[in-house]
Amino acid sequence: MASTIYVINPNSTKAVTQGFDQALERLRVPGGPRIQCLTLESGPAGVQTQLDVESVTLPLVQMCCELPDDCAAVVIACFSDPGLHVVREVMLKERGVPVFGISECGLLTAMTMGQKFGVIAILQTSIPRHLRTYGAMGINDRLAGEKAIGLGVTEMADKATTLQRMVAVGNDLVHNHGAQVLVMGCAGMADFRDELQAATGVPVVEPTQAAVSMAMGRILLGW
Template identity: 30%
Template sequence: MRILVMNPNTTASMTASIRATATAVASPGTEIIATEPLWGPESIEGHFEGYLSAAAVLDRLTTLDFSFDALVMAGFGEPGREGAQELLDVPVLDITESAAQMAMMLGHSYGVVTTLDRAVPQIRDRLLTAGLLQRCAGVRGTGLGVLELEEDAERTTRIIVETAREVVRDGAEVICLGCGGMAGLQERVSAELGVPVVDGVAAAVKFAEAVAGLGLATSAVRSFAPPRPKRIGSWPLSTQLSLSTASSPRNVDFSSQTSGI
């Protein structure tokens, strides 16, 4: 089985961290491939960057030249998953719903610890749309920017633990790490808190294995039917970008650290 894990931002070091977490939990025989878009924001902290990222991810997916059995979208609370479900004929899972679904199997209520406070409404909206908000005891921001998560692992863990304690006091019995950039921290945070901590990347990979292993995929009869054929101007951009940079440095407006496949 081959699972593609898509980091929605263009920071290659974060892709590497996400890849490591996904690989660590994957079953024997499961191949993890991780990448990010060829263009878009280096981190996603708001609706504007979220919608740019969604377009960049869908653009990237249209230009991949290999097959895979499931897609994991590693953005927490961000748009684009539904578009990928229309585009692909394999299961598509995102880390927001996967984390919450797994958390609800482990306790009566769960909470989410994320990055900046401005991300909280976006995550709550995503959980509400998915029908998962009723059992959420709270969503809290740590005050850390997405890129700050990688600067000092000890400080990041300490702040996540401090914030998670507040969510536990609010009634959460399970904590979800609310950012793909927090991948790999679940064991340390759980040891400090004494409650289960779910990493969305790990949860989504295990769900992807289960769904693909059962031979299931997204229903295409209505909500996620394939896109209707039509002209889309200058699309996909990734193809043009790849051709224009084949023998020259990448345009400075785009990430120079894209990890590729």
């Protein structure tokens, strides 16, 4: 019986994979599916532009098609949801395996926790790309705002600076824009959920956790 959720980091920065792997530890429960985190070795250091998004799409398709037979679900762990629709189409058709994007899942989860959500992005240039997703999902009226911390994926290795900026942006979204729940707009932020939630006083969605939680529900309920 298929029993593993494969969580794939489309960038080649293994520290990002290690970060969300650790954040997923609390979802590794007796009787639940196994959670295996992988890195797309050929990916860029960070998926930070539309070119980066497009460049990893076909490699993700190939990587997913080559996953072991125990694959019960796939999670694409990047907030741009690169390749989500084509990977989903291929995996459902060829193997009957559901595919989840952390942006889609994180946003849907946030909307169950508050009327208005705010998103913390890494770079200002990421925001237009994210806004296209919100528009396609039809959820613009639920968005309180999105602001960037001004750090790229590899720069987030400076944890003190990253957390300081995330807290500042998070509090701005909450107190000045009316966000009732925050979504971390990068898989590389996974280490900071608990601290950010404590500092802002509102629920914080770590989107890889949200996506894996949805995948677990699908598997356990047989949907």
